[in-house]
Amino acid sequence: MTGKELKENIIASIDGAQWQQLKSGSLDVPVSEHNRKVLLELAESSEGFTGDVCSDDVEKLSGEVYKFLMEVWAEEPEAHKFVVLSCLALTFLKKIPMHPKEKVNYREVVGEDGEREFFCAHKTDSVICNFCVAKKDV
Numbered sequence: 001m002t003g004k005e006l007k008e009n010i011i012a013s014i015d016g017a018q019w020q021q022l023k024s025g026s027l028d029v030p031v032s033e034h035n036r037k038v039l040l041e042l043a044e045s046s047e048g049f050t051g052d053v054c055s056d057d058v059e060k061l062s063g064e065v066y067k068f069l070m071e072v073w074a075e076e077p078e079a080h081k082f083v084v085l086s087c088l089a090l091t092f093l094k095k096i097p098m099h100p101k102e103k104v105n106y107r108e109v110v111g112e113d114g115e116r117e118f119f120c121a122h123k124t125d126s127v128i129c130n131f132c133v134a135k136k137d138v
Contacts, residue, residue, distance in 0.1 A: 007089075
């Protein structure tokens with residue numbers, strides 16, 4: 001699929017009432033400010049997100065994040081969708097780490113060519129971390 005298609009799929013996964021609740025901060029399930037901001041910025045962005053995204057990778061990351069959330073946050077399954085969608089947008093469209101910088105304190109290095117690289121001291125060999133764009137910071 002294309003980046004544009006992934007963006008459209010993410011946006012379509014949230015119904016109109018939920019978008020209004022996200023905008024007003026009144027969603028009836030808990031959504032972190034980080035994930036709320038990611039999703040709202042995606043919906044409001046005119047960025048085209050060119051290039052292809054591997055559908056298998058999207059499905060695998062989505063499944064792994066859902067699985068993880070069921071282990072650590074089983075009491076709020078309705079909220080999982082927003083975390084998963086945010087992770088997909090960050091990983092495959094924005095190409096930045098899934099966690100907020102304040103949480104894991106990743107480093108960003110911008111090369112002379114303008115390319116951004118991210119380094120995270122908390123990166124592990126977990127399936128989810130393997131999808132993260134950040135490299136292991138030692």
